[in-house]
Amino acid sequence: MLPLPAIRLLVPANIRHNSGGNVYNAALAQGLEQLGVGVTIQPVDGQWPVGSKEERRRLAGLLGSGTAGGGPAGVPASTITIVDGLVASGAPEAMEAAAAGGQAPWVLLHMPLDEHPDLEARALRAAAGVICTSGSAAAEITRRHGLAGVRAALPGTGRARVAGGSEPPRLLAVAALLPNKDQLTLLGALARLQDLEWTAALVGSATADPEYARQIAAAVDRHGLGGRVQLPGELTGQALEQQWHAADLSLLVSKVEAFGMAVTESVARGVPVIVRAGTGAVEALGLGAETAPGPPEGAPTLPGAVVELGDAGDVDAGDVASGEEEPEPLAALLRSWLTDPALRAEWRRRALAGRERLPGWDATARRVLGYVAPEASQGGHSSQPPADGE
Secondary structure, rough: OOOOOOOEEEEEEOOOOHHHHHHHHHHHHHHHHOOOOOEEEEEOOOOOOOOEEEHHHHHHHHHOOOOOOOOOOOOOOOOEEEEEHHOOOOOHHHHHHHHHOOOOOOEOOOOOOOOOOHHHHHHOOOOOOEEEEOOOHHHHHHHHHHOOHHHHHHOOOOOOOOOOOOOOEEEEEOOOOHHHHHHHHHHHHHHOOOOOEEEEEEEOOOOOOOOHHHHHHHHHHHOOOOOEEEEEOOOOOHHHHHHHHOEEEEOOOOOOOOHHHHHHHOOOOOOOOEOOOOOOOHHHHHHEEEOOOOOOOOOOEEEEEEEEEOOOOOHHHHHHHHOOOOOOOHHHHHHHHOOOOOHHHHHHHHHHHHHHOOHHHHHHHHHHHHHHHHOOOOOOOOOOOOOOOO
C-alpha cells in the first residue's frame, strides 16, 4: 500500500449559510483526516457559480499551484486537488488550463448546474474525475453530458440520540428559506389542517434569500399560523438538537434536491420524513428503507412517505403570485398521519429501524479516497452505529 496523499479541497467562499454542500465538505474533510489523510480546506472568493472574469483567473492560479504534477504512472501525486462543483462547473477555462498543465483536479459535484450546462460540460470533461454526492446526480450528469465513469459518494450520517417527540405532534422542516426548498407550499398545506392539533418549525437561514424569507413570514401571517409555526432562523449545535428532539415528523419538499441530508439526519433520530417525488431526497429516504419479504418483489418500506406535488394550477391567485404550488396532496398526507395513530406508530417503527442502516461519514471518506487515490486507500466501508438512547 502506498503512502496516503494530502488532499486540498477548494470550496465556495460565498455560500455562508449551513448548506448541505458545506456540511458535506466539512464532514468529508474530517472523515479523511480520521483515515490519516492531511486535508486543507481552501475557500475560493467569488460569486460562484461562474463568477467574474477576474475571479475565474484567480481560480486558474489556484489550480495551477499547490498540487504536485502527475508523477510516474500508477503513483498518486503528493497532493490531490478536489474542487467543489459550485466553483468548478462555471469556470471551464480554469479547469482546462489546469488539465493542460498536467494538474487536472477532481470535481466534487453536489448538484448539477442547470443554468449553465455548456460551461458545466466543458469543466467536467477537463477534470481528473467527477464524484457526485448522490446516485441521482451521477445519473443526471452521465445522461446530460455523456460522461463515462461518473462516481457517487453518498453523504454519511453522524451519531444522534433518538427524538423524544412532542404532544401535540411537532412537524419540522430543516432547510434554508429558499424558493427551491418550497416552504410556501408546506405552509399552504398546514393552513388546511388548522382543525387538527399540531405545531411546526421551519428552521433555516433567512439571509440566504431575504425576499423569499419575507414571503414566508407574510404567508404565516396570511394563513393565520402565527401561533403554530415558528421561524427561528438558522440553528446549529444544541439549539438545533433541541428542535430535532422535539420532532415527530420532518419534511423536505424541495423542488430539486440532489440528495437531502436533512432526510438522513431525521431518520438517524428515529423521525420519519415526507419528501417530494422525483427528487434525490427519495434516494436519501431509501437508505433507511426496510426490504419487505415477499411481493411485490421485495418492495422497500420507507421510514416516511413520498408525495407528488405538481405545478400550481388550482391555487388561489395570491398563492400563485407568492410561488406556492398546489399543496392539497401534501395536506391530505399530513391529515392521514395526524389522524391515524397506527400510521404514526408504523412510520416511527420504520424510522427507528432505518437509523441502524445509515452509513457513517467514514464510509463516505473511504469511498472518496478510493476514487482519488485507489493505490493508497484501504478497502472496505463501514457504517456508524446509532447513538445509545432508544
